[in-house]
Amino acid sequence: MPISKNINRYINNSxxxxxxxxxxxxxVFVFITPITGSAAxxxxxxxxxxxxxxxWNSILRANNIPVQFLKVLQAEQADIVVHWxxxxxxxxxxxxxxxxxGTSLKKISIDIGLPNYYGxxxxxxxxxCAIMHEFGHALGLGHGVEVDDIMFVPHQKNISTPSDNDILVLKQIYQQHFS
Ligand SMILES: [Zn+2]
Structure with missing residues (x-):
C-alpha cells in the first residue's frame, strides 16, 4: 500500500x-500482571x-528503531504495566x-479487556490485534488514518502487522534517536 495522503493527520494524532x-x-521494561480468578x-x-x-521487537529491529520491550517480573521495575x-x-x-x-515517555499503563462471558x-x-494496537500506543503512536493501519480505529479488519503508514510514523517519532 502506498503511504496515505492523510499521513499528516496520523502524525497529528500521535x-x-x-x-x-x-x-x-x-x-523498555514491561510487567504483565498475572491474571487472577477464573478467567477461562x-x-x-x-x-x-x-x-x-x-x-513488536522484531518489527522495531527490522526498522532500525533502537527500542526493545523486555519482560520483567516486578511491577516496580517496569516502565509499562499491563493490567487486566x-x-x-x-x-x-x-x-x-x-x-x-518533555518528549520522553516515562510510565505507561495498558489495560487489556478479558473476554467476557456475554457472547x-x-x-x-x-x-x-487489540494488544498489538495498545503496544503501538505504548511506542508513542496515535490513531491511524487508513483501515490497513494497525492503529486505525475502529478495527475494520483483523490487522495484525503494521502498515507502511504505521512504520513511517514510528520512524518519524524515533528519528531523534538517530540524530
Ligand atoms: Zn487506540
Whole structure:
C-alpha cells in the first residue's frame, strides 16, 4: 500500500501535549500482571501479550528503531504495566500515558479487556490485534488514518502487522534517536 495522503493527520494524532513523544532508552521494561480468578483463557491471554511484545521487537529491529520491550517480573521495575480488566461490555484495551517528561515517555499503563462471558464475538485474532494496537500506543503512536493501519480505529479488519503508514510514523517519532 502506498503511504496515505492523510499521513499528516496520523502524525497529528500521535502528538502528546503537542509533541511526538518516545522512549529515550533502548530497553523498555514491561510487567504483565498475572491474571487472577477464573478467567477461562488466562494462559492464552497472557501469552498473547508476550507474542505482541516479541512481534513488536522484531518489527522495531527490522526498522532500525533502537527500542526493545523486555519482560520483567516486578511491577516496580517496569516502565509499562499491563493490567487486566473484567467488564461486561466490549472493551479491548486502553493505553494511558501516566508520565511523560518533555518528549520522553516515562510510565505507561495498558489495560487489556478479558473476554467476557456475554457472547461477545471476540476471536483469538481480534484479541491479539487489540494488544498489538495498545503496544503501538505504548511506542508513542496515535490513531491511524487508513483501515490497513494497525492503529486505525475502529478495527475494520483483523490487522495484525503494521502498515507502511504505521512504520513511517514510528520512524518519524524515533528519528531523534538517530540524530
Ligand atoms: Zn487506540
Amino acid at each position: 502528538l502528546i501535549r503537542g509533541k511526538l513523544c518516545r522512549w529515550d532508552k533502548n530497553s 483463557n488466562k494462559e492464552f491471554m497472557y501469552s498473547q501479550v508476550e507474542r505482541a511484545i516479541s512481534s 480488566v473484567k467488564v461486561g461490555r466490549v472493551y479491548e484495551g486502553m493505553c494511558k500515558y501516566l508520565s511523560v517528561v 461477545r464475538e471476540t476471536t483469538d485474532l481480534s484479541i491479539y
